[in-house]
Amino acid sequence: MPDTPAPSPSSISWSDHKNSTNSTNVSPAPAPAPAASPISISIHVFNVRSFGAVGDGVSDDTEAFKTAWDSACEAGPAVILAPKGYSFMIQSTIFTGPCQSSIVFQVEGVIVPPEGPDSWPKNIHRRQWLVFYKADDLTLHGGGLIDGRGEKWWNLPCKPHKGVNGSTLPGPCDSPVALRFFSSSNITLHGIKIINSPQFHVRFDNCKNILVDSISITSPAHSPNTDGIHVQNTSSVSIHNSVISNGDDCVSIGSGSFNVNINNVTCGPGHGISIGSLGKQNSHACVSNITVKNAVIKNSDNGVRIKTWQGGSGAVSSVLFQDIHMDNVRNPIIIDQYYCLSKGCPNQTAAVFVSDVTYSGIKGTYDVRSPPMHFGCSDTIPCTNITIGEVELLPAKGDKIADPFCWNVYGAMHTPTIPPVFCILDGLPRTIMDSDADKCY
Secondary structure, three states: OOOOOOOOOOEEEHHHHHHOHHHOOOOOOOOOOOOOOOOOOEEEEEEHHHHOOOOEEEEEOHHHHHHHHHHHHHHOOEEEEEOOOOEEEOOOEEEEOOOOOOEEEEEOOEEEOOOOHHHOOOOOOOOEEEEEEOOOOEEEEOOOEEEOOOHHHHOOOOOOOOOHHHOOOOOOOOOOEEEEEEOOEEEEEEOOEEEOOOOOOEEEEOOEEEEEEOOEEEOOOOOOOOOOEEEEOOEEEEEEEEEEEOOOOOEEEOOOEEEEEEEEEEEOOEOOEEEEEEOHHHOEEEEEEEEEEEEEEEOEOEEEEEEEOOOOEEEEEEEEEEEEEEEEEOEEEEEEOOOOOOOOOOOOOOOOEEEEEEEEEEEEEEOOOOOOEEEEOOOOOOEEEEEEEOOEEEEOOOOOOOOOEEEOEEEEEOOOOEOOOOOOEOOOOHHHHOOOOOOOO
């Protein structure tokens, strides 16, 4: 039987927080340093069980979570607690702000969606599951689990791996993103575990000031389009100390993303850390100030990748890939300005301009089916100022070291590399010096 709904939560101060029966296992952000006299900050705790959540994994607990959210949103600093020992089934839901103050959404139990497309209500959006909209100053953390139950979505006939030779079959194909943050700022994800999303696991759209730290994302290598973390039109992002294993990009950085810092992240299997894809359907795309450091990428189709479609415009600039270990990666370093998901992509002269990209301290092994470095740049908009140093990439099997592939790429080797990148061109091409290719600002 569910707990009796409480008319309102109790208010507790930091001084009695640990002793409150309403705050079991609740760990909100640390209190500020004490001033000369003690400061009491009232924290409201909203246990979803007190709002009618059953937590048996079958009953619909959506309204209980929504009511807990709405109450917390109006209450000032608050904690929403999904307690340990329960599995809460929630339909596609938008948690909407702005709220009166900061909210900690603490997941200690398990949160699941309806089980597969056939159980998804026909009148509910099929492209997203848990959405936080205008939810500023939100922390999502805890020792619990968010399980997207994605397998039945991956097996829809329209998915690429279901048809003959990677083809797709007719039928509806929309699949929900597990966690989406939209038009929000000052968001923290910490310690949470997310598995088996039907599509992207975590997505940030039109957000700023994002911290992702010490999270785990897991889905099978064959799961289609299950990017770990996707960033779009979002700035000031830090992704640290996390492990991501999935069927698509570990981290994907889309258009309109600036000041993204990725540090101490382990990826694989999957498709590596990617900027793009950009410029699809002749769109304008701008990405700058991207740093990836101290990463491990293993058993992956790609390592660090920049991918753009022909016909796009805009620019990718100021990118640093530093101190990254590759373990049996098929394309450890790749720029692909001819990105295409079918054989029918037409040749086009316009392109997203790629410049000021540095690769430093990239070491490890590569899958011999592809060259260790691939720079496939546009015929008309070459890649420029590509800097390479302290790169050592050896074959995972055999002794023959493959040569890099270069096409219309300009830059320099600052140190000897293994293999040497003699195919990179010196200087700047006149076509770039005379063009407006990089109009982004």
